[in-house]
Every structure is written in structure tokens, then in C-alpha cells.
Amino acid sequence: MLRNLTRSSRKLSASAQLGARLHNWQSEKLTDIGTGVNYDSDMDIFREQCRKFWAGISAERVEKWDKNHMPDAEIWREAGEAGLLCIDTPAEYGGIGAPFEYSMVACEEQAYAGPKFYGPGFGLHSGIVAPYITSFGTEEQKHKYIPSMTTGETISCIGMTEPSGGSDLQAMKTNAVRDGDDWILNGSKTFISNGTLANLGLIAARTKKEGRAAHAISLFLVDTREHNGFNKGKNLRKIGQHSYDTAELFFDDVRLPASALLGEEEGLNKGFYMMMNELPRERVGCALEALARLENAFEQTRQYTQERKAFGGPLSDKQVIKHSMAEIKTEIVSVRLMADECVRLYSRGELDNETASMFKLYATEKYVSCVNKLLQHWGGWGYMWEYDIAKEYAGARVFTIYAGTSEIMKELISRDVYPRK
Numbered sequence: 001m002l003r004n005l006t007r008s009s010r011k012l013s014a015s016a017q018l019g020a021r022l023h024n025w026q027s028e029k030l031t032d033i034g035t036g037v038n039y040d041s042d043m044d045i046f047r048e049q050c051r052k053f054w055a056g057i058s059a060e061r062v063e064k065w066d067k068n069h070m071p072d073a074e075i076w077r078e079a080g081e082a083g084l085l086c087i088d089t090p091a092e093y094g095g096i097g098a099p100f101e102y103s104m105v106a107c108e109e110q111a112y113a114g115p116k117f118y119g120p121g122f123g124l125h126s127g128i129v130a131p132y133i134t135s136f137g138t139e140e141q142k143h144k145y146i147p148s149m150t151t152g153e154t155i156s157c158i159g160m161t162e163p164s165g166g167s168d169l170q171a172m173k174t175n176a177v178r179d180g181d182d183w184i185l186n187g188s189k190t191f192i193s194n195g196t197l198a199n200l201g202l203i204a205a206r207t208k209k210e211g212r213a214a215h216a217i218s219l220f221l222v223d224t225r226e227h228n229g230f231n232k233g234k235n236l237r238k239i240g241q242h243s244y245d246t247a248e249l250f251f252d253d254v255r256l257p258a259s260a261l262l263g264e265e266e267g268l269n270k271g272f273y274m275m276m277n278e279l280p281r282e283r284v285g286c287a288l289e290a291l292a293r294l295e296n297a298f299e300q301t302r303q304y305t306q307e308r309k310a311f312g313g314p315l316s317d318k319q320v321i322k323h324s325m326a327e328i329k330t331e332i333v334s335v336r337l338m339a340d341e342c343v344r345l346y347s348r349g350e351l352d353n354e355t356a357s358m359f360k361l362y363a364t365e366k367y368v369s370c371v372n373k374l375l376q377h378w379g380g381w382g383y384m385w386e387y388d389i390a391k392e393y394a395g396a397r398v399f400t401i402y403a404g405t406s407e408i409m410k411e412l413i414s415r416d417v418y419p420r421k
Helices: 002-011 014-018 041-055 059-068 074-081 100-112 122-136 139-151 271-307 319-347 353-376 379-383 388-400 406-417
Strands: 156-159 175-179 182-193 200-206 217-223 230-235 246-256
Touching: 041 100, 074 139, 100 122, 100 271, 100 319, 122 139, 122 156, 122 200, 122 217, 122 271, 156 182, 156 246, 175 200, 182 200, 182 217, 200 246, 200 271, 217 246, 217 271, 271 319, 271 353, 271 388, 319 353, 353 379, 353 388, 353 406, 379 388
Parallel strands: 156 200
Antiparallel strands: 175 182, 182 246, 200 217, 230 246
């Protein structure tokens, strides 16, 4: 179905795709289908399919995910059957081959489904790992991994962060040393999303002892089904995002063939360049998810304040609530305007690192601050774990940390404010 929809989408001119569609804030709800200036009617149909997919997951199943701090592996195969993985990955390599905007629809819909679905990490798998492989992998690597990533048979993660730090690549200790035609990988990674269930890891390692990280890091495709010496630590217990597995990874003399080096010899010591090339997409995905989750939390709070009675009437009649919600909606719209432009720029191949960094910084900071304000309107109930707003509050906090901390985003932006001479 999705493949047929995307064919007709490609035939539409840019102006026809935009048409006279409403912005989502001009509709009755921020989450209404049929809105969004970057989307078209075929994407609306896909959005309905995504919404139906998430609505079809039973409460009992989600409760197990929350209790276990991880989803089940079967959901990945179900997502593959539904066409929700590797959505804009080129069809020639086994992906769906849809326009980029379809991936953004899927991202929004997982967020609109609520905080019980912070995981599974479909966005990381399809929007981060897959693009690395298609952008820098050899033809053999693309054809080996993309088809099974699209079906959900292969579950991927990316390993950058180490116990010693995440933002400081210069301090990376994981290393790979040549041994004949092979590589011997040693080291560890932590806070790895999808790490517990993943059977394929895209792992950053030093391949050059001396020199700056920018010229000494390579990326390896570590398939746990093929390589010995790879071990997973405990599934980490986080304060939020319980349906999203997060793990420690350990590499003890893992022998990798030359074919495991991303791009093989062409990719040697070019890992930093690859990361810089792919970071804008990662940051757009993170920022858009933050925005969509905030929009969903806003709608839940709007409904709650209309139903909750206090002082002789609904909370929504009180000026303090009305003014607060008006302020929050204005902040949400400011993020949505930035989101619309960044999605357009990325789809045209024109999104630069500075703009992506500003979007990531602004969207995630607004997510954290606005969810805090929204929770206040729930009173004591907002602090109870069975309410989505509590899960949203706990889950939001890490958005200003992963995919580049807010402090790193400011540093990157400042380099354009004060260019080096």
C-alpha cells in the first residue's frame, strides 16, 4: 500500500503537495489528520495506517514492556509487515523507497500514540543506522543488511557513547586493531538505545592510535549473529521511556572481517566525517519527536482541564489555566514553524548543521519546559505514574541530553555566531 502511495506523491509538484492545507494549529486538534503543510492526502492515508498500528497494541502487552523496560522483539517484525521500517530507505537496497516526509509522519504518529510508546526505537533504526549504511556502505553491505532491517528481522543500534563520555569523541577508548585481513575490536559502549534487542550494532572505534578523533575513528557493522566476544550488559533502568531498551555493550577481542568496516577501506578513519554528515537528520528526527510528543501532551491536558471540575466549574474556565494554555500553544506553534522549514530543507538536501542544531536545541528545551507547565495543570494526579503526563514528564528530560546535549548545540551554533578567523 505504502509503495503505491509514494508513487503518486512523487508525481505531485511541490506547490500541489502543499496546496491549501491547514497548519495543524489551525485545526480543532494539533494531532488531527489532514493537516501539515509538508504533507499530502496520500501521506494522510499512511498516517491513518500508522495510527491504526499503534492503536492495535493491547494495554496488557504495553504493561509488560513498561515492567520489563523493553518491548518484545515480535513488534519489530509486525512493524516490518506494516511497512513502518526503513521507510525512506532506497527501494533498490530493500527499503520502502518513500519520500522523506513519510518517515516524519511515522515519527509523529509514534509520538502521538503516547509515552507508553517511547520505544521501540524504530526512528533510530530506520532514520539513523540505515542512512549510514546507504550513504557510506559498500554495495555488499547495503544488500546484506537493508532488506532484513526493513522486515524487522534485523534490529539495529548505534554505539557512540562510552562510560567515559559521549560528547568528547577525542576521549573514545574503544579501538580496533588490524590483524591480517581482520580487525580486533575491544572496548565498551553505554546508554545504547535498542541495545538489548539489537543484533546489529554500528560501532564507532579508534582505528588510529595517534591524532585527533576527526582523523582516527572508523565505524564497524558488528553482527551479533556472526561474531564472538560481543556481550551485552544489563538492560539499564531509566527514570522514563520504559518501553525503550537501553543497554551496555562490551567487546572483548571481537574478530571482525574486513567487510565489517563501513565502506571497507574507503571508510577507514572517516567515521567522524560520516557522523557529521548524518547528524542533521538525527537531530531533525529527535526534535520532531519532541514536538509531536509535546503536541500530544497538550491535547491530553486540554481535554483534562475541560473535564476536571474545581471551584464550581471546569478548570478550563479559570483564567490562569486559559492563559497558561495559550502561552504553551504559542510556544508549540513556534517550534512547529521551525519544524516545517527544517523538514523542507532536509528533503531538498539543504539542511545545514547550524540550522539542525538550532532546531534540536529549541524543540527539546521547549518540550521539557512546556511538559513541566502542563503537568502542573493536573495537580497531584500529574505525579501519578498511571497517567500519561507523568510518563511524558519523565521521558522528556533526556531529550536535551541525547542526540547532542543542549550545551553542545549551543557550542555548534556559536561557531557561526563568532566564526574562527
